[in-house]
Amino acid sequence: MIDDGSLTERKPAADLSEADLLALLRAGDDEAFEELIRRHGPQMLAVIRRYLPEESDAQDALQEALLSVFKAIERFQGDSSLATWLHRIAVNAALMRLRTRRRRPEKPIEDLLPHFSDDGHRTEPRADWSVRPDDAAQNAELRGIVRTAIDELPESYRTILLLRDIEERSTEEVADLLELSLANVKTRLHRARQALRELLDRRLGESGRPGEMMR
Amino acid sequence: MSDEHLSCGEHRHDLSCREICDFMMAYLDGELPAGELAVFQEHMSLCPPCVQYLDTYKKTIALSKQCLDKEAAADPCSNAPKPPPVPDALVKAILAARKKSP
Ligand SMILES: [Zn+2]
Numbered sequence: 001m002i003d004d005g006s007l008t009e010r011k012p013a014a015d016l017s018e019a020d021l022l023a024l025l026r027a028g029d030d031e032a033f034e035e036l037i038r039r040h041g042p043q044m045l046a047v048i049r050r051y052l053p054e055e056s057d058a059q060d061a062l063q064e065a066l067l068s069v070f071k072a073i074e075r076f077q078g079d080s081s082l083a084t085w086l087h088r089i090a091v092n093a094a095l096m097r098l099r100t101r102r103r104r105p106e107k108p109i110e111d112l113l114p115h116f117s118d119d120g121h122r123t124e125p126r127a128d129w130s131v132r133p134d135d136a137a138q139n140a141e142l143r144g145i146v147r148t149a150i151d152e153l154p155e156s157y158r159t160i161l162l163l164r165d166i167e168e169r170s171t172e173e174v175a176d177l178l179e180l181s182l183a184n185v186k187t188r189l190h191r192a193r194q195a196l197r198e199l200l201d202r203r204l205g206e207s208g209r210p211g212e213m214m215r
Numbered sequence: 216m217s218d219e220h221l222s223c224g225e226h227r228h229d230l231s232c233r234e235i236c237d238f239m240m241a242y243l244d245g246e247l248p249a250g251e252l253a254v255f256q257e258h259m260s261l262c263p264p265c266v267q268y269l270d271t272y273k274k275t276i277a278l279s280k281q282c283l284d285k286e287a288a289a290d291p292c293s294n295a296p297k298p299p300p301v302p303d304a305l306v307k308a309i310l311a312a313r314k315k316s317p
Contacts, residue, residue, distance in 0.1 A: 034310060041301035050283065062301070063309050070313050114268070120231020122264040129270070133277035146282035165276055166283050190240040197275040 014038075018082055025073045037066060040083065044090035050162055051094035053151055057101060058094075065093035091167065095177055098159060106154040112195035127205035149199035157192035164189050230254055232265050239269055 013035035016024070021039075024032035045062050052058045069089055076085055115123050136142050150158060163174045164185075175185045235258045241247045242255055259266055 030310070033313065034306065037301055037306050037309060041306070042298035045301055046298035059302075059305050062305065063312060066309050067312060067316055070316075114236060116231070116233045120233040122232040122236075122262070122268060129267075129274060131274070131278075133274060133281045136278060136281035142278075143282040146278050150279060150283065161279070162283075165279050186240065190237070193240070193272060193275055194236075196279065197272055200275055200278065201271070 022073075022076070022078070022082065033070060036069070040086050041066070043083065044086055047087060047090045048094045050150070050166075051091070051159060052097060057097055061093045061097040062090070064096065065090045068093065091163075095159070098155070104155070106156060109154050109157055109191055109195050112153075112198045113191060114194055114198065127201045127203075129201075129204065131204065145203045146200065149196055149203055152199055153192055153195055157188055157195060160185060160188045161192040161196065165193070230258060232258075232262060232268075235259075235262075235265055236268065239272055242269075243273065 011020075013021075013031045016032070016035065021032055021035060025036060041062065044065060045058060048061045048065070049055075049058045052061055065086075069086065072089075076082070117123065131142065136146070150161065153161065159178070160174060163169045163177065164171070169177070171182055171185050171189075174180075175182050178185070180188075235255060238247055238251060238255045242252070247255060259269070
């Protein structure tokens with residue numbers, strides 16, 4: 001146990017280094033836990049909200065995530081950064097919550113899949129796609145459009161897109177996590193990307209030339 | 216066989232755009248078997264709308280990576296707001312739940 005006497009003077013929790021915070025957490029220090037929530041909770045909650053847009057679900061998942069952090073902190077080895085470890089726990093808690101809560105009716109994805117003419121021909125995209133992905137760093141409006149479009153995906157497709165394309169988990173890992181076949185994960189990822197492409201096609205079209213969004 | 220090709224809207228389809236679309240992910244992952252890859256490339260060489268679709272499909276993936284920082288930590292834009300703080304009531308509820316849990 002670390003007692004207050006072992007530190008020359010007790011710093012305000014907000015000034016603790018990550019190493020000192022960890023030492024106090026392992027010792028079960030109450031203030032350190034509160035500081036952990038205040039320091040890392042916002043990022044964890046932001047990640048959880050991607051999977052669970054409804055606030056009450058997201059808050060429940062954060063609580064579950066942090067309770068498992070409190071139980072597992074002694075086993076945290078420090079071979080990844082604390083933020084990375086917490087991120088993983090947050091994603092797992094969000095997935096657990098998705099699994100256990102009552103299923104909600106989901107919008108059909110078909111409306112968002114590409115349209116072909118009866119003989120299988122493609123119809124042209126509408127929007128101006130001259131935007132470069134690198135522009136995103138400079139362009140808050142573009143980031144907002146993309147995030148909103150991802151939120152609009154039907155839940156089961158959004159989850160797979162987040163895990164594969166944002167978290168960069170493997171198809172095998174996603175299949176395990178969601179108890180789906182590999183083929184099913186692949187099909188759903190492809191549909192999710194197509195649906196997101198369609199949503200962006202509509203949004204980028206509405207905003208006029210994306211280049212002009214840059215200020 | 217190339218003589219028979221008409222242009223898109225008119226061009227000959229060994230596979231329709233709809234079927235070609237289903238190859239795109241495997242193509243990008245380098246997982247298309249040789250025979251299908253040849254058909255895919257042939258179609259792409261003749262069908263500008265499918266080329267454009269593939270381009271925007273790739274951009275969609277790149278944009279989602281760029282716009283959602285993996286760990287939601289540092290927003291790539293330096294002057295963008297950090298994620299909002301955890302609501303006080305929730306912090307208190309979590310600390311209380313910790314005391315209760317074994
Ligand atoms: Zn085509």
